Amino acid sequence: MIAFLIYKTIICVCVFGLSLGVAAYSTWWERKFASFLQDRVGPDRAGPFGLLQPLADGGKMFFKEEIIPNVSNRFLFILGPSLFMITSLMTGAIIPWSKDVTIGGVVYPMQITDINIGILYLLGVASIGVYGIMIGGWASNNKFALLGAVRASSQMISYEIAMGISVIALIITTGGTLSLREIVAQQDAGLCNFVYQPLGFLIFFICALAETNRAPFDLAECESELVGGYHTEYSSMKLGLFLFAEYINMFVSSAIMAGFYFGGYNFPFAHEFYNAIGLAEGSWLISLIGFGCYFTKIFLFICLFMWVRWTLPRFRYDQLMNLGWKILLPLSLLNLAITVVVEYFRGNIHF
């Protein structure tokens, strides 16, 4: 029991640190990547290649004056960013980071917890995340913040439907399991799910952009219309939490996409490769290689997020709603219908 607790604590701390570290360096890489796309150099003053930039940014955030507006609801004002941060960190709990490690006959899964309704948990926690924005925007007692919050919540609700339906199609192809661990493990031998669900992936990716409030769907913080959107009134580290949580969300949704559609820690000819270098199942080295593979995929997805952000202009609000309700929703339903028919003929669905 003690050993179990220690193991869980270690893995929790690791995932926590990993999420924060990746989020911190995503801010750096975002700026670097953006500058590369624009033929610039980007931050390069703080440390080699500007690698200490996140520390400098974080330090700046900490030392900024903390302003809580008098007319705001103080409790909710503080609750907003906290909730947003907590929910974005919580989603990392169900991601299977790598293959199990066997030490002394005991199997240690590289995952905080494997819930058999993992996907539901994910969608649930992700939708709680918008409460952080809503509460923060409302508690600021500022019209711009409120509008930003309303935009964020309606956008989340609109895109969650298409996302949910595309996930249903995915679940049908993976044989009805809702556990992330099993979905990733299933892609171990055969093809990754992207091959079966290309349209589903496209819909999921667009919805993930919208869910994480990333450009071109960052209407909630549209500075040309809403000053700063839902975080207009925020300053100091509370603003930092909002911005930081967005990067954690990006990291987690990249991890989920890589897991759902691109096989997570698996890579083509993994078994042949492991056999060739003589590694047995359950070795920590296999786990490490798997983690490296997963992380590469996540990194590429994060790059894709940034690439999209620095290419596409922001949507107009009615365009956003049109895309969500009139295009993505029918498209995901079509994808679901096609999936059902195809899977029926493949013999995976029984009535």
Add this chain to the structure above:
Amino acid sequence: MKLTSRSKVVSNKEQSFSESLYLPGIIKGMSITLSHLFKRRATVKYPDELRPMAGVYRGQHVLKRDDIGAERCTACGLCAVACPAEAITMESAERKKGEEGMYREEKYARIYEINMLRCIFCGLCEEACPKEAIFLTDKIVDTEYEREDFIYGKDKLVEKMTARIDVTKRQTKEVIEFKKLPGLKHNELFDGKSLNKGKKH
């Protein structure tokens, strides 16, 4: 919804099917940004890295000293006359005995000021100078907080003996050759006691 009867559609071109999908357009845009990932950065990291400057770059002025360190300027005022921005003022004084090592000629500039805010860095002072005393250099004028600080006096303009400034790049070959001619007033050198007329050096 038509809000007014006077509204007009500016362009009646219908979107084609591929345009209405937006995906080809998005992919095109993204390939453009991706191609920029591999392009050369235009940035020059300025304080670390300097863009190559022309040898005749016209920056901050210097009042040259001659080989033994005497100021060449004789306060003739031709530079001030030539100056289209009227940035140069000076006041002359007579050289006293024993100051031969400090000033090359009998008359020298007691005060010599250039207002760097007025100066347009045209280089006409350099051209007008008969004594090869004033030159523009490739140094860029520093920023200051007060306007007064931009009026550079002799303390900032006169060349330091510890940090001589090479201006040979600013002179044409012909000028350098001409300067070497013996017998020119130009080449009279002060050896510590008296002027060494016509001595080749």
